[in-house]
Amino acid sequence: MKFGKFRVASAAVGVAAMLGVGAVAATQANAADPSITFSMVRSGVAVTANCLPAAAATVRVVSHGQNETLTLKASGLPALTEFDLFILQLPNAPFGLSWYQSDLVTGYDGTATVTVVGRFNAETFAVAPGSGAAPVVHTADAASNPPFAPIHTFHVGFWFNSPADAVSAGCPGAVTPFNGDHTAGVQAMSTRNFPDLAGPLRQLAS
Known part of the structure; x- marks a missing residue:
């Protein structure tokens, strides 16, 4: 041998x-596979309300050729609380195209980690060549889509899954559509520390 x-x-x-x-x-x-690492900051809503003062999050995206893995690690969040992770066109309201990726749940120490597999690079986009019927699962769902040309989505953000949890954390109690049944709370963190048209996912070459 x-x-x-x-x-x-x-x-x-x-x-x-x-x-x-x-x-x-x-x-x-x-x-070594190509990768990028970037930080997230408190949402504009959280800053205005002076809530989540210790919140911090880091995202690492690693390219594997056919797809990427996105790993988000957060700390300084309320304990035992569920959030909803989205890929976004814009980091602040009105957010534009927003794609639900995963739940994010904190432990007793207010930390959370989640890894998602998908396309998270300079080619990440959505497109609707034409209008068509869409399934209506919840009353807030649209029955059809508007047609639109390709739109890139390079930002990351996550929302409180529950308005009540947001209020408990000292944040506003507004209801937003950013969870599975469209009854989420306000945005907690985002990549608004990057320009609107140059979100961090754009840094990773396809």
Whole structure:
């Protein structure tokens, strides 16, 4: 077995030598998947209401070629509280196109972590070539969609799942559509620390 491994290793070295230094450099360059890491900040609503003063969140997106993994780690949030994570066209109201990604639930210490698999890079977009019928699951659902050209969605945000939880945290108790049955609370955190038209997902090349 040792001899066999030696022969394989020697063959690999020989191939690398024939291909040249450039081939070795390319192999080393591809050893780590492309990734970006960025922070989130309190939403404008939270800042105005002076709630969630200790909230902090970091997002890391790693490209795997055919898709990406997005991992969000948050701290300083209310304990045992559920939030709803979205990919957004705009980080602040009116938010534009908003795509529900995952729930985010804190532990006893107010921290939470979630990982989502999808497309989270410079090509992330939504498009509606035409109008068509849509399923109405909840009374707030539209029965059809408006047609629109491709729109990129490069921002990240999450909302209180419950208006009551938002109030308990000292935030406003407004009802928003940002959960599964469209009865969420206000936005807690977002990437509004980035320009409206240059959200952080745009940093990761496709």
